[in-house]
Amino acid sequence: MRDLITLLESILSKADVEKVLRKNGYEHFKESGSKLTVLVQIPDGKKKDEFRSAILMEILGILKHVLPKYKPMYSDDARLSSLGGIVFGNSNIKVLVKDLGKQGDQSAGVANEIELASILQSVIDKYGSANITFEDPRGKTLKIKNCVDVEVAGRSTANRKKADVVLKSSKNKLPVSIKKINADMWESADNMFGARAREILNKLIKDKVIKLEKIKMRGDIPVYKLSKEIVMEPTEEEAMNAIFGSDINPEGGIVIQTFKPEHFKQDENDVQVDAHAVIKNKEDIPESHAMLWLLRNDSDRNSASLGIAGIRPLGVTATRGLGKKGDKDVIMVDVDGNVVKGFKKDKEEPKEPSLSKASKSIIEPKRKKKKPIPVEPNVGRAKRKR
Numbered sequence: 001m002r003d004l005i006t007l008l009e010s011i012l013s014k015a016d017v018e019k020v021l022r023k024n025g026y027e028h029f030k031e032s033g034s035k036l037t038v039l040v041q042i043p044d045g046k047k048k049d050e051f052r053s054a055i056l057m058e059i060l061g062i063l064k065h066v067l068p069k070y071k072p073m074y075s076d077d078a079r080l081s082s083l084g085g086i087v088f089g090n091s092n093i094k095v096l097v098k099d100l101g102k103q104g105d106q107s108a109g110v111a112n113e114i115e116l117a118s119i120l121q122s123v124i125d126k127y128g129s130a131n132i133t134f135e136d137p138r139g140k141t142l143k144i145k146n147c148v149d150v151e152v153a154g155r156s157t158a159n160r161k162k163a164d165v166v167l168k169s170s171k172n173k174l175p176v177s178i179k180k181i182n183a184d185m186w187e188s189a190d191n192m193f194g195a196r197a198r199e200i201l202n203k204l205i206k207d208k209v210i211k212l213e214k215i216k217m218r219g220d221i222p223v224y225k226l227s228k229e230i231v232m233e234p235t236e237e238e239a240m241n242a243i244f245g246s247d248i249n250p251e252g253g254i255v256i257q258t259f260k261p262e263h264f265k266q267d268e269n270d271v272q273v274d275a276h277a278v279i280k281n282k283e284d285i286p287e288s289h290a291m292l293w294l295l296r297n298d299s300d301r302n303s304a305s306l307g308i309a310g311i312r313p314l315g316v317t318a319t320r321g322l323g324k325k326g327d328k329d330v331i332m333v334d335v336d337g338n339v340v341k342g343f344k345k346d347k348e349e350p351k352e353p354s355l356s357k358a359s360k361s362i363i364e365p366k367r368k369k370k371k372p373i374p375v376e377p378n379v380g381r382a383k384r385k386r
Helices: 002-009 014-023 048-066 113-127 190-206 236-244 318-322
Strands: 028-032 035-040 072-075 085-088 091-099 130-135 141-147 149-152 165-168 173-179 185-188 212-218 221-226 230-232 253-256 264-267 270-274 277-279 291-297 311-317 331-333
Touching (some): 048 091, 113 264, 190 311, 236 311
Parallel strands (some): 173 253
Antiparallel strands (some): 165 173, 291 311
């Protein structure tokens, strides 16, 4: 009986897939047999297939992240649709993407940056061009007039590109990175921060501030666990690179918003998108989204530059690193790797947490780097599979 229950629990249903996609902003679905079709707004023009394919790949990325054990993968089988679809390695469910059928002034809800881009392209297809403004409650704006093309750029991350969409007119372009309000990561920092993180980690282990526990072996590679998460101030250069990449500043910007239909307003070819925050330079960064380095446990990670399996380096927002109130129980170190005392609230002598202090290197000049600390032999470099 237990084996039967386990088998039933392991079977993927269309309802399971739909639940995952709804949590990620998709709202319209159609079911037929083993097929689950996601209905989204897609522009009618020559870029229709490009947007449809981009949305399909976005959905595949979500499913790979949330439902990895079901082995979601792309299939170009034309029997699914002209652009193929998503299938699973151990389920007969197929996921397709089709046009919701609403265009221009009759816009559907917006799930993510690709659907936003699709809506903007729909306006361009209808009117020939669009005047687009992103604006936050502070009055910060990103604008482009006479936009004639919307390029979905989120899959192109080479050379540290950050833009999700690039809006183009005949004279200029506006690269835009879009983040949901609850998104708490700026950078997957294996390459950018891994080597320096190793130096800091060695120092903290030597000073007995932090402990590493070996939790298992993965083949001949030992996997470790931190006794506490480590949060570190970045240099100004690191923070700017993690937040803006190579293509956002100075000509573009970052839009923070979890899109809903009411955030999108249109009057013929004038389009306004309401944002939680618009960031064009370091002065625009909200305190909650100041960038910090984080070392956290991830038993599936084996960063080559860090050299310790089980630990993942990330560039995160201040609220992720220190907590919404700035009182998360972590090891906080400054830009030189020295432990910061008193950044948390103290029960006996309450102190207001200062997220700006924790991220002060964003607005201060970069300090000189200290001489690297040698690797401690008791940690060891994990052998990596080629």
